[in-house]
Amino acid sequence: MxxxxxxxxxxxxxxxxxxxxxxxxxxxxxxxxxxxxxxxxxxxxxxxxxxxxxxxxxxxxxxxxxxxxxxxxxxxxxxxxxxxxxxxxxxxxxxxxxxxxxxxxxxxxxxxxxxxxxxxxxxxxxxxxxxxxxxxxxxxxxxxxxxxxxxxxxxxxxxxxYRMQHEPNTQTVIKWADTKPYGQIKKVRGDVGFNIANPGNTWRMDKELGGGLIYDVGVYAINGLRYITGKEPISVTGQHENNRPELFKEVEEITTFNLDFGGGLTGSGKTSAAESVNILRAECEKGWYQLEPFQSYTGVKGKASDGTLLNTYIENQQARQMDDDALSIINNRPMMVPGEEGLKDIAIVEAINKSAQKGSPVTL
Structure with a gap:
């Protein structure tokens, strides 16, 4: 179609x-x-x-x-x-x-x-x-x-x-990308997925209207890998997998990808309709920290290797997001998550799809 x-x-x-x-x-x-x-x-x-x-x-x-x-x-x-x-x-x-x-x-x-x-x-x-x-x-x-x-x-x-960038635990790991309390970041991981028995005939599973999981939730993982490192990838590799083509007729069931941020810093990501997973993790010189779940309507939770907890709770993520954006307009300040941010993620999505198609890395 x-x-x-x-x-x-x-x-x-x-x-x-x-x-x-x-x-x-x-x-x-x-x-x-x-x-x-x-x-x-x-x-x-x-x-x-x-x-x-x-x-x-x-x-x-x-x-x-x-x-x-x-x-x-x-x-x-x-x-x-x-x-x-x-x-x-x-x-x-x-x-x-x-x-x-x-x-x-x-x-x-x-x-x-x-x-x-x-x-x-x-x-x-x-x-x-x-x-x-x-x-x-x-x-x-x-x-x-x-x-x-x-x-x-x-x-x-x-x-x-991107409601997550307005969420307090997420804002903490964004700051840690600069302050590096656990030393230099070496490796990051961002996986998000759901065990979907039957995706149904929804617009999200329509290749043109929705684009599948890589668009729907994959951008959470991509955006997360970017903000937890504070860096932009220089190259991308991607792979698609579909074990249930009778259910996922137009889009992929599973997408895995790797990002090279340069200087030895690497990232791995996954979107999956075959397993429930929701984690954003940084491995550092002097320990590690993670958010799990890192994108959830009911709250974000995290911890670090030294026992630090990242469990600040807010009543409503969408309300925080919209109030932040309203204040940016009222006070004529730059938006917290402007169009440039969304564009960078879509450029990576396009690179992942291109890499999966050609079977080799794509330079950004």
């Missing part, structure tokens, strides 16, 4: 091909936002928006949910009643350009399948609103560059939703 056919199928299944959207009659509610907070508009009302971002926006201090973009009219009354969203802040995919004239909305958050990130992030930037995009940033480096160019042209900020 071609990309365009896949895209049309997704848009049809989710109602995004609707030519227009009849805004429902005004519901009875009180607006739940204050003017001193940034207004967020969620684009795409799937599981992540409904069950993670929207609840998190009830906990944030510097931003709040004020608008939605959806192609599913049946979701509108539910969201309006639950979150107090007025009719004038409800859009579909063909009317979202009108957000440019809505002072209630300051940020447009793209929460769509990866293959649609670039298209709608660019449309968001063209409204003159700041843009947040879920990870992975896009399917290709070219798409990432187009997103960054659109935001720069329209003088808006761009942030990528």
């Amino acid at each position: 071609t990309y365009m056919n896949n895209r049309r199928k997704f848009l049809k299944d989710t109602g995004l091909l609707l030519g227009g959207l009849s805004i429902l009659p005004h519901l009875s509610f009180k607006p739940r936002y204050q003017k001193d907070k940034l207004g967020i508009c969620l684009v795409g009302l799937g599981n992540y928006s409904e069950n993670l971002l929207a609840p998190a926006l009830q906990l944030t201090k510097h931003c709040e949910l004020r608008g939605i973009v959806t192609g599913s009219p049946e979701k509108i009354p539910v969201w309006q009643k639950r979150h107090g969203i007025p009719d004038k802040n409800v859009y579909n995919y063909e009317t979202m350009h009108a957000i440019a004239n809505n002072d209630d909305i300051d940020v447009i958050y793209i929460v769509l399948p990866t293959g649609l990130h670039a298209e709608y992030a660019i449309k968001a930037a063209q409204t003159g609103k700041h843009v947040w995009s879920e990870k992975p940033m896009a399917k290709t480096v070219a798409e990432c560059e187009a997103m960054m160019k659109a935001c720069e042209k329209n003088k808006v900020k761009l942030a990528i939703g």
Whole structure:
């Protein structure tokens, strides 16, 4: 199935091909936002928006949910009643350009399948609103560059939703890449996987819309290997494996890769649908430290060879992420995880896939 056919199928299944959207009659509610907070508009009302971002926006201090973009009219009354969203802040995919004239909305958050990130992030930037995009940033480096160019042209900020970089235990190991409390880092490992009995027919397992595990969770491992070392790889090798082709028809079941950071520092990574694993580990001259799990909604935990524990808990990772990004906009500071960060990971994903195809290392 071609990309365009896949895209049309997704848009049809989710109602995004609707030519227009009849805004429902005004519901009875009180607006739940204050003017001193940034207004967020969620684009795409799937599981992540409904069950993670929207609840998190009830906990944030510097931003709040004020608008939605959806192609599913049946979701509108539910969201309006639950979150107090007025009719004038409800859009579909063909009317979202009108957000440019809505002072209630300051940020447009793209929460769509990866293959649609670039298209709608660019449309968001063209409204003159700041843009947040879920990870992975896009399917290709070219798409990432187009997103960054659109935001720069329209003088808006761009942030990528890597919630882990906002998490306190993760921030500790990021600092340790510079301070080196256990000596020079020699080797790092980043593995993430789930024992998936049946992936089902989801957009994540669609080669063009989702790209499979290497995009969905592989970027966590890649990003982790980069921030735990504080370095960028100079070459990549990658291998794909598929032991259940009847289930993983378009994407790979397992991907393993190795990163050469130069100076003797190496990294290994894995994404797998055949085992449950979630670890980010650094081997150093004078010991080791690790986060396990290093990407989990329910909390990150870690320890070091000398008994140090990395178990700081925060109530909601998504709320911390969005508040950090809101403060960067309010105070006109650089975003903690800008577009450049997402682009670097996608460049490595492309190199892993290229290496797996040609059977040799790829220089970055």
